[in-house]
Amino acid sequence: MAGRLPGCATQVLDRARPVRIYFQGRQVDAFEGDSVASALLASGIDTFSRSFKYHRRRAPSCLSGQCSRCTMSVDGRMHVKTCQTSVREGMSVEPHGSVEFDPKSLADTFSWALPTGFYYKYFYKPQWFWKRVKEVFRAMPGNMATVRPLAGKSRIDAVNLSPEMLVVGGGLAGIEAAITAAQAGVRVVLAEADGWLGGFDAFQGEAGHRRAQDSIRRLREHGNVRVLTSTWVSAIYPDGLAICVQSCGGEGPEGVLERVFHVRAGTTVIATGATSVPPLFENNDRPGIILPEAAQRLVHLWGIRPGTRILLAGGDDYLARVGLELIDKGIGLAGLADYRESGPDEALRARLSEHGVRIWSGYKVTGSHGRTRVEGATLAALGGSDVQTVACDTIVASSGRYPRHKLLGQAGARMAYDSGLNFYLPEDVPRAYHAAGRLLGLEDPEAIMAQGRVAAVRALEGLGIDVGTMGQEARQALERPSPLRAVSAQPLSTEAGKKAKTFVCYCHDVTEKNVEQAVEEGFSDIETCKRYTTATQGACQGGMCEANFTHVLARKRPELGSRTLPTTRPPVASISLGAMAAGHHDNPQLSPLHHVQLEHGGRPMRLGSWIRMNHFGDELAESLAVHQAAGICDVSMLGKFRVFGPDAKKLLNRVMTREVGNLAGNKILYSSSCNEEGILLDDGVVLKMGEDDYFVTTLAGRAPVTEEWFARWCREEDWQVHVVNLTETRAGMNVAGPKSREILSKLTDADLSNEAFPFLTWARVKMAGVDVIAMRMGFVGELSYELLCPSSQAGFLWKRILEAGKPLGLVPFGIECLNICRLEKGHAIPGLDTDGFTNLFESSFGWMLNRTKTETVGKPMLELFSDRPLKEQLIAFSMDGKSPVLDGCLVVKGPRQLGRVTSIRYSPLLDKTIGLALVEPDEDWREGGKVRLWLGEGREVEAAFAKPPFYDPSGGRMKA
Amino acid sequence: MPFLIDCPNCGRRSPYEFKFGGECKRAPDPGADVKAWCDYLYLYENMSGVQDEWWYHTMGCRSWLKIRRNTVTHEIIEE
């Protein structure tokens, strides 16, 4: 087949621009415009891949991205459909595995031993045998890509588009639909899988080419159509989202490899065309057996001879027409086998005969033979008599037509089989979708174009767009009848091939016999048969095999009556993980103090959606500094809210376990909240800023949940209350330690003395010129001020405080130190020291339940169970010195598992390891009791039960 | 299956912008018994068909909406 036909207008090649690519290291000469597959075929390469089960030679059969038999690794990227990939200078192309010599092809010879589902029927015992066999299984499949480290990340862009209309398919119907919509003034996106427009007509010789060019020229007159070529619409979701993946060819950081368009169109016209159904005969998978469309593409687009002696086979005049085109190009024919008794149309037959082409009417191909590719075919009359052998190097064959219906199916349409036409036609197409063109079985170009216009008109009308006289004209044009032409299905032999294989599903090497056997074994409905045989489940996802699969099944089970197709699931065209992931980014939240803390040596870590500082080099030293001098810690991630309005109190009394109504003056109310089960959710403080005006804090990172929670508890009320999330507007820092008053006093005129500003009160102060809300709280057990300031000034204030505090020993500290200090005080953190089952009483927060108010969320359940024994409780314990016990350690008692350590840290101040544990109630939880921690089989350590706080039990230090 | 929700404040939006808040239920009186409260908390009609349910527009107006939806077809039913 080597050598090219002379150039002509229909070709997509630029012969002035040669391109070299490398196939297995060997140079292959190509032209700009070639696909990798066309270049390889032109250079005489026959075998592209080895098949999945039997390692048979496989080569392109569709050249339109549907059969997946041309996939190879290109420039290190696996599973590339070479027929859909344009050549680029220096491209390196490798098949998946060795194709020329493949020892595993022995599987083909021994396939008699591998009946349908053989892997279920054998090897069920003994276990050890299966363990060995499965390793053999893993290594067996053909055409397996190898995962290799990638040099770098390819650039894959994600783009959102929302045109009024999306047109899928750039053939005559699609183009016409796009033009119609463009004329109506709407924005259109037209997606076409090929690198050019024209669809079927692009490769229908000169006449088709002219038609296509004419349409394209008219399309180009419209500025409001965005044409995306080399773009597969991978999936359509019923809410109108279409995923269109364009291959852009670029590699490396600057070149874009793929572009993923997320298209949300108001309406969609699907004009994806139809395709020939592969023929069913023995060894119908040999290289050299191609679909008629593929033959036409080779000849008209790339100027490649499919072969030198071509046998045409099928039951459709289309094949005769393709034969005449081949003759026209000077390509030799071995004849035409037509399984219709009547044979091809009179005129076509006459013209073929003129050229001395032998025609067998009422004959079908029953098998092929050859070594590396087709060398001949056997024909037989339909009844099976008169078997003949014909020498040929290529078989161009089809056994009917099949709509490329999958996108339509995904949009929600049903495909109904029309037995008269032997074609599937859509039914119940959802409102925003319209089908057009060859997809509907149309063949006449005029009818296809008219129908494309009608589809667009209907689509526009569906959008409520005035189409003026266009609608009238389009409909009139369609009134000229263009009846669908029946294409007869290939008659199946009464008996599936005895020995040689007739492939139904190529991707998974499923034969006609396999399907029949499955039905005999009871796998008779389409879904179970599909799973048992694995037919239609391979790379082509049924695109090439569904028609034959249902055909064979229907013959075997005529009682099923109507033919159904397997469920269509996205994607219709395989899509790379890179393309799927495009546009996803991690968006962590940064505190306004993030950068200034990094400057001061903070070690960041991710906690939920926030990035926080774990420590600043030495958490133990930090904790000692807090106790001896002072420390400063970023607490900006606390949720902060303003809750105000005449009904603010009502809302807060619902979500808070304590009574808010009594809050007066500058007091701080420390409270918690529960869900309806009484499970502890959150703790925080409430400040009263004015009449019906409250400021509320919640746990770090919980702001979005809290906001939703507050909204949830007034969603059915007609209350005058408003909640504003201030979290990002206010930074928070905790300045703690015996020297904190002295340090902060340097920056403010306000009186920070204990008398003027006692524990558990708050004040508005100006600090270093910044407006600050200061709260005296005791989370870390020392005198401390929690300062809330505008986020914009947080960095400034932090620096000023550090400057002022440095001479007095102030250090920045992170959450590790915070953990040590709060454990010294025995403070539990909801969600960390409690879990989704711990109710308020079981946590250490039970004292916060106001028993008199009834509206508290969770209170009914807490009351109902208040007289029953607790399921668990939070206890504290300690050990001398440093212990290796870590968070999560189990608390046990003999065989019983009582619970787990929720937080445990070494306190350098106490020289003790102290912790909290969430455990079942037990008699040991008393003064002098032991807490047994499980370190592994036979290894336990004991800790002493303790009543917190471990440090400053009277609280004198924090209240000082 | 994807669908779109008409938010009265923000317009027609992807449900991925929302948090699903579950079927609409009526809480018992605070003084009701354990059975009533546990039924309310743990049992669901879990309708295969049309039900009223809550959605919170997290990435939009941040309000709770009551939506009537067919959980089989995902059709949103206007009231």
Place this chain on the structure above:
Amino acid sequence: MPTSQPVLRYKQPEKRYDVIVIGAGLHGLAAAYNLARYHRVGRIAVLERRYIGFGGSGRNTEMIRANKRAHETLPFYKESLEMWDGLSAELEWNLMVQKKGLIALAHSDGELAVMRMLSDSQRRAGIKIDMLGPEEVKKMVPSLDVSDKPALPVAGAQFHPEGGTVHHDAALWGYAKAASRCGVDICAGVEVTGFYVEGGKVNGVRTNVGNIAAGKVHVAVGGYSSEIARMLGVKYPVVTIPMQVMTTEVMAPFLDYYVASPRLHWYTQQTLKGDLILGGQLDPWQSWNSSTTWQECSERVAFILEYFPDLAHARVVRSWSGLCDCTGDSAPVMGPSGIDGLSLDIAWGYYGFKSTPACGKYAAEYIATGKVPEKIRHFGLDRFYNRQRVREIII
């Protein structure tokens, strides 16, 4: 070479059975098989409205494991995991059991703490578990990125060597074949539409092909359990939520383990065939519709790709989805229903595949004896009324 013997044998239902099992998923088939094989209960039918394996049993991601959280239920899951070993031989059908090992990644110290706790609890129940550092994980899964490039780097992992996969279709057909051979009638296209209950006792079911009498009815309808509840005029503690998963084109073996990130809700494994299964997250809302969405699939892939960057050009060929009936405590409901003769095996969410062998065994035991076996004691409906919910959830 075996000849074509029927594997699946569908029957027309008779008018009366001793036991009716609703649902020909794995749980229904396993219960019927165990009843027929190990108990004397008379005639048994499995009624299925679609076909064998229409529900979750034919759609799941085949993960089997026993490293669950609630220590009181570990013996159940451990037994189920062990039962898979002998099942191929028992059913005379290769279920393709692969105990290839499960690696669950942790991304922070906090997660490691939870994982250590789980591991210890599982070890105490006799389940083999190891904790791994990032470097050890890298040795086992060379294609995994354990560097600090991902937003949430790999901080360590738990290794569950006995975890793995079983071919779900093989299991379905194996149980179906064995059940048929033990005399169970498997009836497809038969939809239960109502029940006959009298004096608190079940007498039979209504179906699209007529009434069928039975003194015992076992509900194993997977994600559809609330429809059964409606027929009975009750509610169950479940919400039906779909789960979506994907598969890719085949690749040469490169991933020997099942790798999961519980925190980020993704998991992936390479099947015997060579394709990757990708998934791990429930849909964010209740639904009875099993089509897939771009948002969910692309987000799952984005996470997985962050840890397997060399898979950027691997290609997804199919996505699908199945319904999971989920309880708030991530544990199932098994045993009494409150109606005499009517037993439940529902609410298996996204974790019922692994439990099949033990569920079959204990459901059959309960149906035959009327006594709740110790191992499934924690799965009763009563747990919702006495604060005895199973502590399966990790927060």
